[in-house]
Amino acid sequence: MSVFDVQGLGVAYGSFTAVKDISLEIPRNKVTALIGPSGCGKSTVLRCLNRMNDLMDATVSGKIIYNGEDIYGPEVDAAEVRRRIGMVFQRPNPFPKSIYENVAFGPRLNGFKGDLDQLVEESLRSVALWDEVKDKLDDPGTALSGGQQQRLCIARAIAVQPDVLLMDEPCSALDPIATLKIEDLIRQLESSYSIVIVTHNMQQAARVSEMTAFFSVDIDDEHGMRTGALVEYDTTEKIFNNPGNTRTEDYISGRFG
């Protein structure tokens, strides 16, 4: 049973069609990677999955069925969608508040009634940050290292107990060691969350994901249009070892920029 069923998704920014005809099913409690050259619309597609695109003047067509409901349905509140479907950004973006307040922000916002201290601790433990910060919960989140900040942001997303985690190149601003830690974390979180991760790092996709979607840019020379499209979607194993499309193969083997 899939968590997302994306049907014929298209996104336009003004008159510019960024992606079109995207259809894919994203499995529950697995890691799905979106890969492809930059500008092919990976972030655009990812932002549709929790309606972050609503904030950017994007026109979305097609359907995104999440647990049987269209998240773009007329009655659906985008804020509720985002409560269920958390997001981690490319650049770590902790609030200029204490570590504790960063994690507590979401639960407070959503009227969490239980033991907030415990929830903060659990969230920080599940990103393997608790031991590093337990004695300085009042320090600003922005004072942590880049890798720690990103784990804090993941903890912040987890604290609202979402169903899905979307990550847009979560390691691109991090050093290799911090990157490995985040990758380990992603593998651990997989049992509790469905995860969709955008990455331009193919080794990373191969290391963390079950399923991989390869996007590319269709260039229409006649009209000078560049539109992102889904080229191939399959198990990561298949995409990396035995791709069904020559464009995928070229990209995987590095023959494509």
Added chain:
Amino acid sequence: MSTTDTTDTTAKTTETGHRSLLVKQGNAGARAVKNRFATGVLTAAMAIAVVPLLLIIWEVTRRGIGAIHWDFFTTDEPSYRQEGGYRAGFVGTAYVMGGAILMSVPLGLATAIYVVEYGRETRAGRRLSDLIRFFTDVMTGIPSIFVGLFVYGFLVSSTGGLGQGFNAFAGSVAIAIIMLPIVARSSEEMLKLVPDEWRNASYALGASKSRTVLTTVLPAAAPGLATGSMLAVARGAGETAPLIMTILGSQYLVSSYFEGAQGAVPLQIYRGARQQFEAGIERAWGGALSLFLLVLILVVLARWLGSKANKLK
């Protein structure tokens, strides 16, 4: 690496046979001279600009310091010449400024929040924001006597206005109109400094727009917003012309906010400076020094808060 045809034929070489760093190439020598000249001219200009400022500070302090003692703030200006102080002015200025702050800060902040957080969403909103920005810019440049005249005609005068007579509230309205564009404009710049990343983080956790503004944007911008408001207060506290037309002035304490002519420090300075005896003139300098110190404190406080705001990131 030696394709240079240096204009300097007496090129010095180092022990290793390389061209010395002491040899200036091309027009570098001429540029160095020009640079020294420009530095000299600018330093002189700056010194000339600073002289009047220092003279003002020196003169205000020298002539006003004698008037400043406890009684100056706690007693009214006497009908006989000696002693007495500007209590009526200080209380009146506090009244007028208190009302002006209550009116201009929330309104200015709301305007800035609209322009930065809401106005960017739709085409109509962007139009309106541009218009608001245009009017705040124009308002910043309006001579304050116009504002006084406007409030006089609207609230104070009984010919064509509401006929409430001179009162502190009318003064507050006039000063608020002067402060409003300053608050709105500075707040706008401060809100723009808050990175979108924080807004996105908040939205991604399920926060609505208003919650994001209240719990993420405003706290992050708070020191900067306070700075802007303080500079506006510093500006408003010294305004004189609009007060002549709205509160008129009084050297005796007036406790009513909505009724009766009210005192203010700038107005007492105006009165005192024209008096023909030493004590009155000294009081005027004392009032000027007090206002100067108030503005100084506000500016220093604003700078301190501003530096905290910059450290946010």
